Amino acid sequence: MKMTIPREELMTKGHTGCQGCGAMLAMRYALKALGKNTMIVIPACCWVVAIGPFPYSALEVPVFASAFACAASTAAGIKAGLEMQGKREINVVAWAGDGGTFDIGLQSLSAAAERNEDIFYFCYDNEAYMNTGRQRSSATPYGAWTMTTPKDSTKNEFKKDIDAIMAAHKIPYMATLSISEPEDFIRKVRKGMGIKGMKFFHILSPCPSGWLSDPSDSVKIARYAVETNIFPLYEVENGEKYIINKKIARKKPVSDYLKLQGRYRYLNESQIKTIQEAADKNWRSLLKKEEFPDT
Amino acid sequence: MRQLMTGNYAASYAVKYAGVQVIAAYPITPQTQIVEKLSEMCAAGELKARYINVESEHSAMAACIGASSTGARVFTATSSQGLAYMHELLHWASRARLPVVMTNVNRAMAPGWNVWADQNDSLSQRDTGWMQIYCKSAQEVFDSILMAYKISEKVLLPTMINYDAFFTSHTEEPVDIPDAEKVRDFLPGLRRGRIMDVDDPCAFGTLVAQDTYTEFQYKIQESMQDAKKVITETCAEFKSIFNREYALTEEYKMSDADEVIIATSTMFETASVAVDELRKKGSKTGALRIRYFRPFPSEDIIRALSGKKRALVLDRNISFGAQGIFCQEVLAAAGGKGNMPAISGVVLGLGGR
Numbered sequence: 001m002k003m004t005i006p007r008e009e010l011m012t013k014g015h016t017g018c019q020g021c022g023a024m025l026a027m028r029y030a031l032k033a034l035g036k037n038t039m040i041v042i043p044a045c046c047w048v049v050a051i052g053p054f055p056y057s058a059l060e061v062p063v064f065a066s067a068f069a070c071a072a073s074t075a076a077g078i079k080a081g082l083e084m085q086g087k088r089e090i091n092v093v094a095w096a097g098d099g100g101t102f103d104i105g106l107q108s109l110s111a112a113a114e115r116n117e118d119i120f121y122f123c124y125d126n127e128a129y130m131n132t133g134r135q136r137s138s139a140t141p142y143g144a145w146t147m148t149t150p151k152d153s154t155k156n157e158f159k160k161d162i163d164a165i166m167a168a169h170k171i172p173y174m175a176t177l178s179i180s181e182p183e184d185f186i187r188k189v190r191k192g193m194g195i196k197g198m199k200f201f202h203i204l205s206p207c208p209s210g211w212l213s214d215p216s217d218s219v220k221i222a223r224y225a226v227e228t229n230i231f232p233l234y235e236v237e238n239g240e241k242y243i244i245n246k247k248i249a250r251k252k253p254v255s256d257y258l259k260l261q262g263r264y265r266y267l268n269e270s271q272i273k274t275i276q277e278a279a280d281k282n283w284r285s286l287l288k289k290e291e292f293p294d295t
Numbered sequence: 296m297r298q299l300m301t302g303n304y305a306a307s308y309a310v311k312y313a314g315v316q317v318i319a320a321y322p323i324t325p326q327t328q329i330v331e332k333l334s335e336m337c338a339a340g341e342l343k344a345r346y347i348n349v350e351s352e353h354s355a356m357a358a359c360i361g362a363s364s365t366g367a368r369v370f371t372a373t374s375s376q377g378l379a380y381m382h383e384l385l386h387w388a389s390r391a392r393l394p395v396v397m398t399n400v401n402r403a404m405a406p407g408w409n410v411w412a413d414q415n416d417s418l419s420q421r422d423t424g425w426m427q428i429y430c431k432s433a434q435e436v437f438d439s440i441l442m443a444y445k446i447s448e449k450v451l452l453p454t455m456i457n458y459d460a461f462f463t464s465h466t467e468e469p470v471d472i473p474d475a476e477k478v479r480d481f482l483p484g485l486r487r488g489r490i491m492d493v494d495d496p497c498a499f500g501t502l503v504a505q506d507t508y509t510e511f512q513y514k515i516q517e518s519m520q521d522a523k524k525v526i527t528e529t530c531a532e533f534k535s536i537f538n539r540e541y542a543l544t545e546e547y548k549m550s551d552a553d554e555v556i557i558a559t560s561t562m563f564e565t566a567s568v569a570v571d572e573l574r575k576k577g578s579k580t581g582a583l584r585i586r587y588f589r590p591f592p593s594e595d596i597i598r599a600l601s602g603k604k605r606a607l608v609l610d611r612n613i614s615f616g617a618q619g620i621f622c623q624e625v626l627a628a629a630g631g632k633g634n635m636p637a638i639s640g641v642v643l644g645l646g647g648r
C-alpha cells in the first residue's frame with residue numbers, strides 16, 4: 001500500500017504537550033497537509049503552552065498567540081494584511097480548543113464564517129477547558145466528569161452541536177477529523193486548501209489528563225469514537241452537501257468507548273442508554289442529511 | 296487645499312492619505328461617520344484597503360492586531376463602550392509591540408446613556424501601553440493621525456488619538472488637506488522589523504518566564520520614554536513640510552503669566568478665551584494644554600509651571616474616590632520639584648455638560 005502522508009515534519013520535538021495528547025498528533029498531521037506556507041494563530045488553550053517557552057518554538061511555521069476570544073478575527077486580520085501586501089497564497093490558520101471555539105470564541109468565529117473569510121479554522125476538541133485544569137465547556141459531553149461537573153453532578157446537558165452551527169453558516173467546506181484516521185485527515189485538509197473561503201475542521205482530541213484515560217489508548221479512543229458513531233467522520237460542502245467518509249458495517253456499542261475513560265466512571269446504565277440513543281439518533285440524522293441534502 | 300469638514304471626516308481623510316491597508320471597525324456614536332466614510336472610500340476604490348466588517352470592537356482590534364503583525368498599516372476607530380469592550384486587546388496590541396493607530400471619540404460611559412463629550416473612556420485605558428493624544432480641532436485630528444503612524448512605527452507602540460464628541464467629531468471646521476505627494480514623502484510605505492513571515496518563522500507572544508517578562512515590560516517603558524524625543528522630532532519634521540506646529544504640550548500667553556489654566560482638547564480653546572477675558576481685567580493668566588497624555592510630558596509641564604503662582608487643572612473626567620485624572624497626573628509630576636505653583640483642580644463638563 002502506498003502511504004499518502006507526507007514525510008515532512010513541521011512540528012518538532014520539544015513541545016510541552018502531555019503524554020498521549022491527541023491535539024499534538026492533530027497539529028502534526030495538519031501541518032503535514034498544509035506545508036511550510038502556513039501561519040497559525042493560537043488563542044489561550046493548551047496548545048499555546050505546548051509551543052514551548054520563548055525563545056523556542058516547536059512549530060516551524062510562524063505562530064501568533066492571540067487572546068482567548070478572538071482566534072478567528074485575528075486570523076482574518078492576518079489574511080487581510082497578507083493579501084494587501086500581495087501574499088495571497090499563504091494558508092492562514094486559527095487553531096483553537098473547544099472552549100475557544102464553542103464558547104468564548106463563538107462570536108468571532110461566527111462572524112468570520114458569515115463573512116466567509118479565506119481562512120482555516122481548526123478546533124481540537126478535548127471536550128473541556130483543559131489548560132485551566134479540566135473544567136466543563138459546552139463541548140463537554142453528557143454524563144462526563146470534570147472539575148466543575150463533579151461526582152454527583154456530572155454534566156447533565158448534551159454537547160453543543162458546533163458542526164450543525166457551522167453548517168448553518170453555509171461555509172464552503174467543513175469536515176470532522178480523527179487522529180485515528182491520518183490519511184482521511186490529511187486528504188480533507190488538502191481538499192480544503194483548494195477551496196476559497198472559510199474552512200472549518202473539527203477534531204476530536206483525546207486528553208488522557210482530562211479524560212482520565214491511559215495515554216497509550218489515545219488513538220484507540222479516537223478510533224472507537226468513530227466506530228461507535230459518537231464522532232462520525234464526514235464533510236459538508238456549502239452547508240448542504242453531506243459526505244459521510246466512513247460507514248461502519250458493525251458499529252461498536254458506545255460503552256466500548258466510554259469504559260476506556262475514567263471521566264465516565266459515574267455513569268449508570270440508564271445514562272449509558274441515553275448516550276447510545278443519542279449517538280444512534282445523530283447517525284440517522286446524518287444519513288438523512290447525506291441522502292436528502294435539501295431537507 | 297482648505298476644506299470645510301468635521302473632525303470625523305478629517306480622521307477618514309487622514310487614514311486615506313496615510314495609505315492604510317486594513318481597516319476593521321464597528322459602529323458607535325459619535326464615531327460612526329469615520330468608518331462609514333472609510334467604507335465608502337474603499338468601495339469606490341479611492342482607498343486601496345481591505346475593510347473588515349467585524350462583529351464587535353473586540354474583533355476589530357483583534358483583526359488590526361493580526362494585520363499589523365504581518366507588517367500592514369492598520370486603522371480602527373471607536374468610542375466609549377466600544378473602547379471598553381476592546382480593553383483586553385489594547386494590552387495585546389502594545390505588548391505585542393504593534394504600531395496600531397486608532398481614533399477614539401471621547402464620549403461618556405453608561406449607564407445613563409449619554410453620547411456627549413467625556414474623557415473617562417480613554418483615561419480608563421491609561422495603563423494599556425498606548426500613546427494617547429488629545430486633539431483640540433479637526434485639523435489637529437488630521438495631522439495627528441499622519442504623525443501617529445510615523446511615531447508608532449518608530450517606537451513600536453500603538454497610538455490612540457482622542458477628541459471630543461460633537462464639539463470636534465461633528466463640528467465643521469476648515470481643514471487644510473495637503474498634497475498626497477507631500478504626505479507620501481513624510482510617511483513612506485511600510486515598516487521593517489520582525490513580522491509574521493513564512494520565510495523566517497517565529498513564535499510571537501508565547502510563554503515567557505518571570506525574568507524575560509520583566510525585561511519586556513522594561514523595554515516598553517523605555518520605548519515610551521524615548522517616544523518623547525521621537526514625537527518632538529516628528530513634529531519638527533511635520534512643521535518643516537506642512538508648516539503647522541505641534542508638541543507634547545501647547546502654551547497660550549504663558550511667558551508673563553503668574554496663574555495658569557491647564558486643560559485638554561476643546562476645553563483648551565475655551566480656556567484661551569477665558570485667558571483673554573481675564574487679562575482684560577488685569578490678571579496675568581495663561582493656559583497650558585496637555586496634548587500627549589502618554590507618554591506624560593512631565594518635563595514640559597514642570598518647565599511651563601516653574602515660577603508661576605497658581606495653577607488650575609480642568610478635568611472632563613473623574614477618578615471616583617480621588618479627583619480629576621489630569622490634575623492627579625500634574626500633581627504627581629510637580630511633586631518634590633522646586634518653584635512649583637499651588638495646584639488645584641475642578642471636575643467639569645461631564646457627559647458634555
Ligand SMILES: Cc1ncc(C[n+]2csc(CCOP(=O)(O)OP(=O)(O)O)c2C)c(N)n1
Pocket residue numbers: 044045046047068069096097098099100101126127128129130131132137
Ligand atoms: C478572557 C480569558 N478568560 C479566561 C482565560 C483562561 N483560560 C486560558 S485557557 C482556558 C481554557 C481553554 O480551553 P479550550 O479552549 O478548550 O482549550 P484547552 O485548554 O482545553 O486545550 C481558559 C479558561 C483566558 N486566557 N482569557
Ligand SMILES: [Mg+2]
Pocket residue numbers: 097098099125126127128129130131
Ligand atoms: Mg478544551
